Each structure stands twice: as structure tokens, then as C-alpha cells.
Amino acid sequence: MLNDNDQPPQSRDGIATDEHPRVVVADIAARFRLPGHVITFANEKGGVGKSTLAFHTAVALASLGQRVVAIDLDRRQRTLHRGLQYRHGTASSVGVHLPMPVGAVLDRPSAAQLWQEVLRLDAAADFIVIDAAGADSPIFRRAVALADTLVTPVNSSFLDLELLGRHNPVTREISQTGCFASLVTELRAERIEAGFAPTDWIVFKNRVRHAEKRQGERIAEALQALSRELDFRIGQGLSERVAFRELFPFGLTHLDLKHLPGMSQMEAHTAREIDRMMADLALSFSEEAAPRLAQPPKARRLNRSVAAFSEALAAYR
Template sequence: MIDRAKQAWGIVLTGNSPDNRGGARSTIAPRAFEDEVPRNIVTEIVSRPRLHPHIITFANEKGGVGKSTLAFHVTVALAHAGRKVVAIDLDRRQRTLERGLTYRGGTASNLGIALPCAQYAVLDQPSTASLYQTINRLGGDADFVVLDAAGADSPIFRRVVALADTLITPINASFLDLELLGRLNPVSGIPESAGCFGQTVSDLRREKLAHQLGRTDWVVVKNRVRSAEKRHIGRVDQALERLSVAHDFRIGQGLSERVAFRELFQFGLTHLDLDLIPGMTQPQASSRSEIAALIADLGLQVEPRVRASAAQRPAARVLKQTRENFRAALNASI
């Protein structure tokens, strides 16, 4: 019984145990993951009708690096540029991107204004077929599809990395985050080997080129930079530059650790939206500049739209005082 269970899960035992006298470590590799090799993943993608929108995937195997925050801001910025955008949240538990876009609709309805937005959904069934169906249902003719992957390796995670025309990997300014991209010699600073996520990306990019699917533009975005960490940031920057050469990615600048970015999320807004809302505090120029710099670093080739006054839309039936309270809370958060 025990032996059959070990075979089913592919248990490899090493060390001091009744089964193996050398040590005490076991590695468990479920057979369900055995077919998830780059060749099979890309072959499956090739077998399906080609998607026409430009696919932007936000992915990193580490959580807490700001993937959903950046995905939300890029989605809104592309919508502001007049592009048709589809956004799909692949994190079925946290649903951060979906919640931000839902809050956005609520704000527009409560204030009776029109805000540029995207069609969006959560991928509740993590399969390639379900992903394609969701994209085509929401907008197969869209200009861009933004995919926000959960921060863990999985079959659907590997597929959205493989599908990416532009792959965006946010990282915090830390050597711990760099380890997932590649490992550096701590003395010489020379890159030695790819990290787990770096190897996954490398293998999938190579397989895509072999199938003539084009080159994935990989952009690593340094997020949440604090001005008080200048010396540490300098060392991280130097290491990141070396890794970028070794693993063929570009470096972009993300969003700094600003309270304003976090506070506006609960309203589904970014600093690009504030001048569309009558009676609102003027947006912070520095925050808007950061968003513009992020889009420029990604190289998405979008022209800015002609700015217009906020269009009216049927407002939700709420009391005047309720609307005023909503507006006051929004102003207080900026």
C-alpha cells in the first residue's frame, strides 16, 4: 500500500529512513505535473486559433510584489488611451484585479460619470480552453488582453507566460526577489544560473521561437522603491543589470511606495482619472508621471487620447448626501 502511494506521487527518498539510509529529505512530485514541459505547452497553444490582441501577462512566482496593482494601472492607462482592453484575473482566491475594476464601476455609477474601463472577468476554470473562451467572449477583437497570474507555478501559470507578447515581472528591490530570476555569485556578483522562474521563462521563450511564434518581450519592473534605501537600491540595480544581460530581459520602473496609489484602489481609480471627476482635488503630477513612465518602459506603442471633460452617465439612485459623502471620502484619500 505504501509503495503504491509512493509510486503514484513520485516520491523520491534520500537520507536516513527505513527506505533509504543516506538522509532524511523527501521530494514529492505529483505525476499530474509531468506533462507540463515547454514543448507540450507550446504545442497546445499552436493547435488553437491564434489570438489577435496583444497579450500582456503579469507574472512572478513570488507574491506581494505588486502584480495586480501594476496590472490595474496598465489596464486603466490603456483604456484612457482609447484602446479596447480585456482584463482577466487568474487569481481565483484574491481577485484583486477584478475587485479594483468592480470598484471602478461602482464609483462611476455613484458619481454619475463615465470612466474609461475594460471588459473583465475572473478565470474560475484554470484551463487553456476556458481562457480562450473568456478572451473571445469579452473581446476577441480587443487591442490588448491583460492577464494577471497568481503568484505560484501551475499549468495555467505556464500557459499565460507562454502566451505573452509582453511579459511583465514586477519585483521588489530585494536580493530575495532577484533569486527567482537568477542567482549571482555573492562575492563576484557574476550571474551563475537561472532561478526557478527565470528558467521557466527561458524554456518557454526558446520553445516559442522554435514554433515560430515570435519573441516574448520580457520586462522586469522594479516596484515599490523607497527613497530611504538608496545604497541598497544601488546594489540591487547593479545586480539587476547583470541579470538582464544574462537572461535577456529589459528593466522598467514601476510605482513607488505611495499611499495615494493604495488609497485610490478602494475606489477603483488611478491618478489618471481625477481630472475627469468634477470638484475633485487635482491629481499629483509625480504620480501621473510615474504611470506615464511605466507605460513608456513597457513599449506598448499607444498614443495618448484627446482629453475630454467627464461625460455624464445615468447615476445610481443614491441620496445627495450619500454622494457628497462619497466624494468627500475620495478627496480625503488623495
């Protein structure tokens, strides 16, 4: 039987049982094909940068003229969704046109609600960016199974790699596949069996500190071994930078600075890292996107707020 809500299925004695990957894939295969290319940001490890990368990716894609639907599965933190709400507030208060992904948070996470929200927001979206909350659940499994591109951020720590696999520091081999990687592997296999295109799985190092060179090299070696074993690509990732978090209360990324009067230009290394992340995703773009970029600003200018917002933003100059 298909399970369509966020509670794990229960056996007769009330013990939670995980949904089999075949059931999960059969469920998504039985529904309408969603429009656009699905990019899911997922890792069962929390705090690794899923929402930060999802937000930057959604904004970067919208900046390229793509129609982006951003779905937040984390109904408690709502980071991706809040970022987009703040972004609307900034655009309308300052009176600027910002490339705008449309978004929703699933309050009752179910496949039915996911489909409904995507189609309601933009039935002709080019990309659907999903921020999957950091814990296994039926909707988390569907988000992973749906991914044409699956992005898994990890921090530069062996503790984070455990969810992918155990790296033996003596033999330097992978001794055991981690719980998240096992789930991804099974869902990918079922996806292919059901006739979907293979998932492009990419692991990004995030919050890399260049001062930790030796640790960074050991992590890179372990990730290489894992990527061979689990068949994922490794992105060059993002370093630890205030630029990737300071503008969140405004719903902005450094990509937006050029739209804002009086703001300084984005630093070259921040721009390079975002460009590199987008290049690593290796996405294909629709050809109609360019004219959409030329659309005139739609924002309403509220004079009272302009001064207050500009003053607050100026502190980040």
C-alpha cells in the same frame, strides 16, 4: 496529451509532474489566435505588485482609448477583478464616465476558459492584460507563454531576485538561474520555435524607496547582470507611494482624478511614474483609438449615492 485544467498532470504513481514548455506552447498554438497584444504580469514571488501594476496598466491603456480585456487568474484574491468591479460601482454611483477595461476572473482556470472569456468580453480587444497568480500551474505557464509583453515586478530585495537568479556578492556574477527565470527562458524558446514573435520580457522594480540608496545601487547592479544573462529589459519601475494603493477600494487610480468632480489633480511625480511605466512598456497603439475616447458618458447617476461617494472620496483630496 494536452492538460486543460489547473491541476498539475500526474504520473502513474500519482506524483505531480510539470508540463513540458513544448506541450504548453503546442497547446496555445493549436487554438485560435487571441485578439490584441497580450501583456502578462507574472512572477512566482508573491506580493511584488503584479496586481497593482496590472490594474494601473489596464486603466492607463483604457484612458488612451484602447479596448482592454483584463483577466485575473488569481481566483482566491481576485484583486484585479475586484478593482474593476469597484470601478463600475464608482462610475455608476458618482455618475461619471470612466475609461473601462472589461474583465473576468477565471473560476476554473483552464486555457479553454481563458479563450472563452476573452472572446466573450471583446473579440476585437487591442490589449489583453493578464494578472497571473504567483504560483506555477498549467494556466500560469500558458499565461507566460502567451505573453507578447511579459512584465515581472520585483521588490528591491535580493530575496526577490532569487527567482530570477542567484547573484554572487563576491564575484558579482550570476551563479545559478532561478526557477521562474528558467521557466520563462524555456517558454520563450519554445514560443519562437513554434513561430510566435519573441516575448518582450521587462522587469520592473516596484516599491522602490529612495532612502535606501546603497541597497538600491546593489540591486540595480545585480539586475543588470541578470538582464544580460536572461535577456530581459529593465523598467525604471515605481516607487513606494500611497498614491498607488489608496484609491483601490473605489477601483480608481490617480489617473482618474481628472474625471471626478471636486478631486485635486494628480501629483506630478505620480503622473510621471505612470507615464514612464507606460513608455517603458513600449507598446504600439491602434489608430482608431482616439475617436473612442470622445464617446459620451454612459454612467447612470444615482442621486442618493452621489453624496455618500463624494464624501468618502473627498477624504482623499
